[in-house]
Amino acid sequence: MNCQEKTQYYLDRIAKYNPKLNCYLTVCAKEALAAARAADQRRAKKESLGPLDGVPIALKDIFVTEGIKTTCGSKILNNYIPPYDGTTASALKKGGAVLLGKLNLDEFAMGSSNEFSGFGPVQNPWKEGYIPGGSSGGSAAALAADLCPLSMGTDTGGSIRQPAALCGVVGLKPTYGRVTRYGIIAFASSLDQAGPMARTVEDCALLMNVVAGYDAKDSTSLNVPAEDFTKKLKQPVKGLKLGLPREYFINGMDAEVTTAVQKAAKKFEDLGAKVEEMSLPHTQYAVPCYYIIAPAEASANLARYDGVRFGHRAGNPKDLLDLYERSRSEGFGAEVTMRIVIGTFVLSTGYYDAYYLKAQKVRTLIKKDFTDAFQKFDAILTPTTPTPAFKIGEKTDDPIKMYLSDIFTIPVNLAGLPGLALPCGFSKTGLPVGMQLIGKHLDEATLFQLGFAYEQATDWHKRKPSLVMSHGS
Amino acid sequence: MSKYETVIGLEVHAQLLTKTKLFCACSAKFGDPPNSNICPVCTGQAGALPVLNKTAVEMAIKTGLALNCEIREKSIFARKNYFYPDLPKGYQISQYEKPLCVNGKLDHVPIVRIHMEEDAGKLLHDTGDPAVSHVDLNRCGTPLIEIVSGPDLHSPEEAADYMRKLRNILVYLEVCDGNMQEGSLRCDANVSIRPAGSKKLGTRTEIKNVNSFKFIENALAYEIQRQTAVVEAGGKVIQETRLWNQQKGTTEAMRSKEEAHDYRYFPDPDLLPLVVDRVWVEKIKGTLPELAGEKALRFAKQYNIPEYDAGVLTAQKELAYYFEECVRHHPSPKKISNWIMAELLRELKVRDQDITEIKMKPEQLARMVALIEQGTISGAAGKGVFMAMLDTGKDPEAIIQAKGLEQVSDTGAIETVIDKIIAKEAENVKRYQSGKKNVLGFFVGEVMKAMKGKANPKMVNEILRKKLG
Numbered sequence: 020m021n022c023q024e025k026t027q028y029y030l031d032r033i034a035k036y037n038p039k040l041n042c043y044l045t046v047c048a049k050e051a052l053a054a055a056r057a058a059d060q061r062r063a064k065k066e067s068l069g070p071l072d073g074v075p076i077a078l079k080d081i082f083v084t085e086g087i088k089t090t091c092g093s094k095i096l097n098n099y100i101p102p103y104d105g106t107t108a109s110a111l112k113k114g115g116a117v118l119l120g121k122l123n124l125d126e127f128a129m130g131s132s133n134e135f136s137g138f139g140p141v142q143n144p145w146k147e148g149y150i151p152g153g154s155s156g157g158s159a160a161a162l163a164a165d166l167c168p169l170s171m172g173t174d175t176g177g178s179i180r181q182p183a184a185l186c187g188v189v190g191l192k193p194t195y196g197r198v199t200r201y202g203i204i205a206f207a208s209s210l211d212q213a214g215p216m217a218r219t220v221e222d223c224a225l226l227m228n229v230v231a232g233y234d235a236k237d238s239t240s241l242n243v244p245a246e247d248f249t250k251k252l253k254q255p256v257k258g259l260k261l262g263l264p265r266e267y268f269i270n271g272m273d274a275e276v277t278t279a280v281q282k283a284a285k286k287f288e289d290l291g292a293k294v295e296e297m298s299l300p301h302t303q304y305a306v307p308c309y310y311i312i313a314p315a316e317a318s319a320n321l322a323r324y325d326g327v328r329f330g331h332r333a334g335n336p337k338d339l340l341d342l343y344e345r346s347r348s349e350g351f352g353a354e355v356t357m358r359i360v361i362g363t364f365v366l367s368t369g370y371y372d373a374y375y376l377k378a379q380k381v382r383t384l385i386k387k388d389f390t391d392a393f394q395k396f397d398a399i400l401t402p403t404t405p406t407p408a409f410k411i412g413e414k415t416d417d418p419i420k421m422y423l424s425d426i427f428t429i430p431v432n433l434a435g436l437p438g439l440a441l442p443c444g445f446s447k448t449g450l451p452v453g454m455q456l457i458g459k460h461l462d463e464a465t466l467f468q469l470g471f472a473y474e475q476a477t478d479w480h481k482r483k484p485s486l487v488m489s490h491g492s
Numbered sequence: 493m494s495k496y497e498t499v500i501g502l503e504v505h506a507q508l509l510t511k512t513k514l515f516c517a518c519s520a521k522f523g524d525p526p527n528s529n530i531c532p533v534c535t536g537q538a539g540a541l542p543v544l545n546k547t548a549v550e551m552a553i554k555t556g557l558a559l560n561c562e563i564r565e566k567s568i569f570a571r572k573n574y575f576y577p578d579l580p581k582g583y584q585i586s587q588y589e590k591p592l593c594v595n596g597k598l599d600h601v602p603i604v605r606i607h608m609e610e611d612a613g614k615l616l617h618d619t620g621d622p623a624v625s626h627v628d629l630n631r632c633g634t635p636l637i638e639i640v641s642g643p644d645l646h647s648p649e650e651a652a653d654y655m656r657k658l659r660n661i662l663v664y665l666e667v668c669d670g671n672m673q674e675g676s677l678r679c680d681a682n683v684s685i686r687p688a689g690s691k692k693l694g695t696r697t698e699i700k701n702v703n704s705f706k707f708i709e710n711a712l713a714y715e716i717q718r719q720t721a722v723v724e725a726g727g728k729v730i731q732e733t734r735l736w737n738q739q740k741g742t743t744e745a746m747r748s749k750e751e752a753h754d755y756r757y758f759p760d761p762d763l764l765p766l767v768v769d770r771v772w773v774e775k776i777k778g779t780l781p782e783l784a785g786e787k788a789l790r791f792a793k794q795y796n797i798p799e800y801d802a803g804v805l806t807a808q809k810e811l812a813y814y815f816e817e818c819v820r821h822h823p824s825p826k827k828i829s830n831w832i833m834a835e836l837l838r839e840l841k842v843r844d845q846d847i848t849e850i851k852m853k854p855e856q857l858a859r860m861v862a863l864i865e866q867g868t869i870s871g872a873a874g875k876g877v878f879m880a881m882l883d884t885g886k887d888p889e890a891i892i893q894a895k896g897l898e899q900v901s902d903t904g905a906i907e908t909v910i911d912k913i914i915a916k917e918a919e920n921v922k923r924y925q926s927g928k929k930n931v932l933g934f935f936v937g938e939v940m941k942a943m944k945g946k947a948n949p950k951m952v953n954e955i956l957r958k959k960l961g
């Protein structure tokens with residue numbers, strides 16, 4: 020297939036399945052075909068722009084794209100056409116990648132089920148009526164349903180890994196600072212990290228090669244030399260030491276998930292790795308700590324959506340305050356509003372020390388847990404989520420239950436470490452189960468190495484959801 | 493002595509003279525068409541991120557060093573959260589808990605802190621439709637430093653004097669243009685009164701919008717009087733922010749609603765802590781120019797001119813440079829200083845010109861002074877030459893030649909004229925000889941008139957005295 024045919028293939032599938040799955044918020048059919056045609060012409064002249072030249076990709080609608088509507092899943096940005104490309108969008112464009120469209124997400128990436136999108140929930144392709152996870156639910160579901168071969172997501176507390184696990188695809192949350200944040204709409208700046216999502220570990224590593232790297236436009240970007248993330252893919256994992264943290268196998272967790280991850284541990288042992296039980300003692304504080312830091316940062320990050328310069332503006336405001344209040348209350352959904360309120364509260368005079376400052380101290384302890392562990396281990400193996408995907412509507416009224424979906428992914432963001440989610444089984448009801456490999460600072464390559472070895476030894480990633488009939492090559 | 497003592501502290505905002513803004517690459521130029529110097533970062537577009545301008549940090553450090561501050565190795569940018577249409581991100585990036593410079597001094601006045609922050613945009617209300625306001629974001633994100641003095645100023649005059657000195661230093665350092673009218677230098681004043689001798693600070697009010705030296709004095713004088721009246725009447729001063737209204741000559745309380753802010757400061761997670769290494773600070777220290785105070789002392793000593801003159805000559809960096817250039821071409825510092833103090837500064841005022849804008853080059857003024865000293869032209873003729881140089885920028889020699897101003901030092905020629913006048917003014921000769929020596933001035937005047945001012949006045953005097961006996 021040439022690039023145009025490949026692009027057309029995906030556009031056809033999107034046309035057919037997206038009305039039901041609701042993965043895509045924007046489809047860029049015309050632009051995609053034009054870009055594919057240009058790629059084919061380059062190919063004919065043997066002038067490739069790189070490994071992604073002519074490869075279709077879809078971006079979570081949190082990536083700012085010049086001239087293409089970028090909503091961040093929010094009604095407040097319903098009409099926002101950014102005047103610039105973020106660094107990732109521009110790197111992909113320069114590499115010749117074909118942008119198929121923009122994918123659904125929880126509003127401002129705040130959610131674990133995609134039910135908090137301002138534009139309707141995404142269906143899990145594996146089972147109708149089930150959530151795909153969130154917030155990069157559109158990305159994970161589109162990959163599972165083969166509505167795109169590659170996607171970029173963002174992960175603040177698990178938003179790449181959790182939906183990847185629930186949809187049976189692969190997703191990497193890179194080391195904080197590895198992939199630029201310039202041009203991803205901020206949720207919680209000290210936690211946000213963009214990362215690749217794909218159906219295989221290798222594809223993920225290839226995409227990582229294009230998007231990772233120092234960006235002078237992001238002050239928190241890490242100025243480290245470029246690296247080939249596929250370099251260790253084919254190396255044996257024999258001798259690598261994996262930690263299995265006790266705190267990640269908890270009461271109330273789905274037994275099928277525990278079993279699947281234990282089996283994966285066994286598989287790694289079969290491959291020659293050493294697996295040992297260990298402890299990350301401050302794990303239980305991660306969720307409360309996260310739900311202070313993330314909303315606090317979000318409350319400031321989302322202040323710019325005020326109806327003055329862009330985005331939704333309330334009609335006939337009676338004064339400035341009315342303009343602010345109505346633009347924001349009309350534009351933001353309930354979950355986002357709640358987190359802004361929490362964030363505003365924890366930063367208030369008199370509460371700052373007790374909440375925000377304390378949370379930062381706890382964060383340091385959680386980081387230290389990992390630093391200590393990595394003295395001994397090469398990577399840490401955990402479940403990605405406590406349960407497989409749940410039903411749409413099941414947890415929307417119970418924020419605490421919903422927040423616990425990210426209990427195993429949040430500590431990784433707080434510590435700024437890389438985490439790779441990949442499929443490791445299925446529930447009896449046919450829903451994917453995912454495991455998580457947590458790596459040392461900047462050691463994504465070892466995660467890819469482990470993930471690739473596991474993938475070669477299993478065939479979970481080859482299964483296709485029944486909701487979608489045929490699977491492309 | 494007054495019953496009350498006044499306590500004043502100033503918060504001065506200075507816009508740094510960087511080419512670009514504090515967190516983006518947009519031009520920081522003043523006066524361009526609205527919204528022409530903007531980008532995703534300074535308009536708060538979704539997904540845009542700040543990157544700190546190193547030159548701005550360098551300027552802030554320079555200021556800190558000139559004001560004898562400690563330069564912190566690690567300082568933090570925080571977000572100051574509030575909503576206003578001139579603030580695109582809904583927060584201002586500003587150093588809060590950990591400012592870059594602390595514990596300085598300007599003469600006897602302690603400098604509590606100097607911190608860096610970004611400026612906001614500007615609201616435009618008068619654009620035709622009264623129902624609509626516009627926002628100009630050109631200024632948004634331009635770098636500011638806020639220099640906070642301790643509450644150690646005790647009169648409006650002292651406050652204005654501090655402000656003048658501070659402005660002078662900023663201009664000398666070339667970190668701020670010091671233009672208060674255009675707002676590149678702005679001042680808020682905290683003022684309170686307390687019974688004389690008391691150590692406890694009274695309740696203070698903050699006066700905003702005092703953007704000239706005169707306003708500072710006027711506003712503070714008014715506010716002190718107002719607070720005194722309140723206390724005298726048995727009332728209590730309320731802690732509040734007041735705006736100076738120059739037209740009315742009063743301060744007015746701002747609505748309390750505008751004040752009831754909890755800014756919810758927290759460290760900006762988009763920016764790493766600002767780490768300043770010692771080597772850099774030392775390097776910057778090495779580039780510090782001689783400041784006005786030091787320069788004035790040196791001028792007084794080196795050129796042997798009055799301290800007052802040295803102060804005036806060094807008050808503006810370019811003027812000091814002009815003076816020294818003149819002296820370099822003709823080492824007659826006292827005479828040159830006199831010409832600049834008396835003639836040049838007056839003409840600048842009359843012509844509403846800056847020293848940097850004039851056509852007359854320092855070496856031209858120097859040569860003219862030399863020509864007077866050599867007796868080529870008279871001092872009186874010099875004034876004409878001076879004006880012509882200011883007007884045209886031509887060399888003094890050319891002007892003298894063109895106007896025929898060369899002085900007559902030919903004894904014979906002068907004697908001829910003097911003889912004629914003595915013959916004509918027999919009456920006055922008698923008066924002179926009877927002891928009215930001041931008539932000599934009259935004769936000098938007559939001779940100069942007859943010779944169109946070209947006679948060498950020293951010779952005229954000598955010959956007259958001789959001839960009149």
Ligand SMILES: [Zn+2]
Nearest residue numbers: 516518531534
């Ligand atoms: Zn800008």
